[in-house]
Amino acid sequence: MNNRAPTVAQLRAFAALAEKLHFRDAAAELGMSQPALSGAVAALEETLGTRLVERTTRHVLLTRSGEAVAQRARAVLAGVEELAEAAQTTGRPFTGDLHLGVIPTVAPYLLPALLRPLKARYPELELILHEEQTATILDGLVSGRLDLAVLATPVEGTGMTGLALYDEDFMLVYPGDDPGAPRGPVALTALRELPVLVMEEGHCLRDQTLEVCQEAGRDGLASTRAASLATLVQLVAGGLGVTLLPSTAAAVEARPGSGLGATRFRDPAPGRSILLVHRSSSPRAAEFEQLARTMREAVKAHRMPVRLPAEA
Amino acid sequence: MNNRAPTVAQLRAFAALAEKLHFRDAAAELGMSQPALSGAVAALEETLGTRLVERTTRHVLLTRSGEAVAQRARAVLAGVEELAEAAQTTGRPFTGDLHLGVIPTVAPYLLPALLRPLKARYPELELILHEEQTATILDGLVSGRLDLAVLATPVEGTGMTGLALYDEDFMLVYPGDDPGAPRGPVALTALRELPVLVMEEGHCLRDQTLEVCQEAGRDGLASTRAASLATLVQLVAGGLGVTLLPSTAAAVEARPGSGLGATRFRDPAPGRSILLVHRSSSPRAAEFEQLARTMREAVKAHRMPVRLPAEA
DNA sequence: GGATCGTGATAGGAGTTACCTATGAATAAC
DNA sequence: GTTATTCATAGGTAACTCCTATCACGATCC
Structure with missing residues (x-):
């Protein structure tokens, strides 16, 4: 007794036979020999445990089971066809949903430069933004919740590939009416003498700031911690201290009339690199590289105060 | 390049993997080895021309195509399952539609005896009656429009199998007020002297009557031809002649008070056999034989004026 | 009525496929 | 550094599928 499931080939064979009601013609249409079709149909009958066709040298008739099976076989074959097509369609690059994670200290300054050009160039791409902290984003990438992310160095996740988008320097941001403004x-080393405010835990900008301070020889920090970059800026404006902001953020937050001032550091200025990150195992690596190129062009076109990688 | 269609086994393999997201576990559930599953999924990807899963030693993730394909694969597999089940269900004997052809000179006298017992015994059987002439019925059997038929001998169709239901004698039917009534x-030989009325062409009763008359030594016939048996009876009642009717019909049409008389012929009396006919190639032969037995029982229970085959 | 044509089933053999066991390569975790 | 876990690969065997050639059966034709 054949105990296995029907085969797509068998269903295809039977469907053709059900349509033509003629073994030779059906076999010809399928591009196979008549005995092969005969065997396939016989195997299907064996599998299903039912006679599907009444064969005579005179005519081929479908049994009741045959009618029922033929109908469903057509549906199944259509489903397989659709499946094959869906596999192609869904896999097309630059189409469909793309879940992009962006860290909060980059999102508000980078996205305005990106969204319009991306939409223009890849109209079928549905960008779904997730503004989350680095750890959450990395977890999302690993689990497949996210396809792609914009992160700042260092990225410590394993199995991740980072594509350089741009480098940005940190700037010193201080109250605009500070009489000792540089x-x-x-x-x-100027940081040693200043009350540096930082964000709360979890933000990578906090860790980056701490690292710079440590490098500058500063140990303690003001205890106040801002939950968001907007709050941090307000604290500085309120005279509670100074802070470090990446140039892209400083350009916006310390713009003329904001009540804040910003100045660069002497070379070698501290800074961070912004990367487009994806799982190294992702089959869309090529697509993402192309996306990174487009992003760099958009950054350049938007005249953001950053350094682009050499190639761009 | 693999140019063929996906296999059910491949879809099953991929669906299991999509559910478990773990090659070993999925393979175990399928009762196959991990390399076999690995190969099956790889083959499916090759066939579809798309990466379906992102594999790492750390995790297994579905690509977008993978998500789409997994969903449709489940649908296809459900369809196959349903197909297999439908094949069983539809093939069950004594269930579903059964197209039964019956000749007009039998239908009104046999069916009252059959329908109730058949419905009682086979409640899931849907008898669909087709009252047609022999030639049409035979054509219907050959083409598959009909599954089964009640015909009178001789049946000349090739590839047909006839199961004896009963034999009925012909009776001489004459006007009830005929002074010369036997x-x-x-x-x-009495037929030689009588104006025998017959039905129009196509009815097998006409051919049978003609044959009996020829045997009796009668040549010409009255030119009037009745389109139906009811008409024929009216013609006899109107005094236009006599006719031959099978005993089952005569018992009804020449009943007391009908204005008609009927008498038997001396042995060996002419008659005809009623058969249950199906295509010899039909896989439902056994079912039909059982049906014939039930019909004979019903005929007997209904006390129809016929001779049943010896076995019954 | 015998020969011929057309039908689907069967036989034998070659090519391919699918599977299993054993092993390898890569990555976490300790 | 070592171990454990994961999926991929290799080699060999068993099974399947398909093809060509032929058979058996029935209808048709001369």
């Missing part, structure tokens, strides 16, 4: 680039 | 069984 008039030119300042040395990193 | 008082007992008459000889066949």
